[in-house]
Amino acid sequence: MEKKKMNLWKKFLIVMAIVLIAFIIFEVVEFVKKTNEKEVDIDNTNYQVDSNKAEEKEDIYLYGEEIKSLVKKFNFAGSTSGSIYKTGDFDINNIPNDLILRMAWRRLDAEKDTTIKRTGNEGTQTVNDTVLEKSVKNLFGNNITYQNESFEYIDSKTFESYEANTGKILYKDGIYTSKYKEEGGEGKPYIYEVAEKAVKKDNKIELYVKTAFIKPGYDEEIGDFVNDCYSDFDFEKEDFVNKIKTVKESEFFKDVYEYANDSLGTILINNPTFNEMKEQLNTYVYTFEKDENTGDYYIVSFNKVEDKNKSTSMSEKNIEKAKKEKVLGKYLSIYVLRDCIQTPAYEILNLPNMNENPTITKETILINGEEYDLYKTKTKFEDYKKAMLNYVTEEIFEQSFTTYQKDINGILHMVLNAGDGKNYEIVDMTEISDNTYEVKCNYYQGENPAITEKFIVEFEKSGDSYIIKKCSKKILEDVEYIEVTVEDKESTKRTSI
Secondary structure: OHHHHHHHHHHHHHHHHHHHHHHHHHHHHHHHHHHHHHHHHHHHHHHHHHHHHHHHEEEEOOOOHHHHHHHHHOOOOHHHHHHHHHHOOEEOOOOOHHHHHHHHHHOOOHHHHOEEEEEOOEEEEEEEHHHHHHHHHHHHOOOOOOOOOOEEOOOOHHHOOOEEEEEEEEEEOOEEEEEEEEOOOOOOOEEEEEEEEEEEEOOEEEEEEEEEEEEEEEEOOOOEEEEEEEEEEEOOOOEEEEEEEEEEHHHHOOOOHHHOEOOOEOOOOOOHHHHOOHHHOEEEEEEEEEOOOOOOEEEEEEEEEOOOOOOHHHHHHHHHHHHHHHHHHHHHHHHHOOOOOOOOHHHHOOOHHHHOOOEEEEEEEEEOOEEEEEEEEEEEHHHHHHHHOOOEOHHHHHHHOOOOEEEEOOEEEEEOOOOOOEEEEEEEEEEEEOOEEEEEEEEEEOOOOOEEEEEEEEEEEEOOEEEEEEEEEEOHHHOOHHHOOHHHHHHOOEEEO
16 A cells, blocks of 8 residues: 555656656747747847948949939039039038029020020020029029129139120129120030949938049140140139149040930049049039928038048148149249239239339339339338248249339339230149159240240248249240240250249
């Protein structure tokens, strides 16, 4: 009997053990299942976050309809494109009023939006301010604030368009009126933009472009039309800076025409020749923002961005060279007009009193055997000297900029001559050493063809900029232009200026 009870007890314990083991197994299985579910949820959550991030910022196909529609709407060319680059960085809150008007005017439909009265290829063009307002809001959105006023259609004369409005566009009594002129655009400089990438972020699209400034011309040595390609343009001097290379026009546009589309400009063209120099070009970004109410995109900013593909050393070198070229250009402009008081020289020196009603004096000055009258300016001589030392050393100042200028009782007195249309154009600068360059220039006088000459320029660091330390050149402007022959040019003695 006792044995039977023991057996029953053992069976009971075995059953309980089995039940306990089954319970433990069940709990373990449930725990694993829940853990896996949590891991799946975590993975899904992570995936969702990544997906959202992708939606926040993603690359867009450059040749898709979304980008094409933007480019068609905001494709500026000629002088208007020049105005954008001249203004430089801007956003919707600080864009100049005249740029707003200029961009809106560019996007008007000449046939539908304007009234044109022509005589031959010239005439007048009138636009109602309510029509221009629609163009403004089509570009910048309904919240843009601007002022109706007269404005210059062209503020960058280098990049004129094919159909140019000349002079100021006048605003009066709700009407804009401009002079109108149709003209060919062959051989005119232009801005060449090619899209690098497009990025969508939230409700904004950023369109990144590489930009070259192109100067067409005819090269006698090559015997063909060429495009001089530059990475920068100095809008203050209206001059090209940082030349990359010269390309035959036929080569520049080789294998490109089939992609051309007037409404898209050059932005979406795959130009193999252009691609070869992209690494040396600056990058700019146009930013467009979508209005949720209208569903349309509007331009909100334009900026020059860091080009991480460009070598830092090359970038810094180009920047320093640009500074030197800029100061040399101003120096040559002042030098060639140093004997002429009524010239833009006073603007370069930022001395407005220098040109304000100069009065003749009893003083005279003898230069090269000729006697000249001296005119009294309203500028202190020390201010004139201080302004000049922004461009030259004191030695060069005393040597070249005190011949036609005299210090009389602390006041600047000058010879008063006509400017004779003399000027220099810097064609190229070739580095010889860190601060020494061989400079190729065209010298112009009046309507005569250019005389090309080369000379050596040595620069000296001055603060964040440079000044001219030495400039060895032929004094072609001191020779009667008509008497200068090829032999004369070769034999004229080089001197320091």
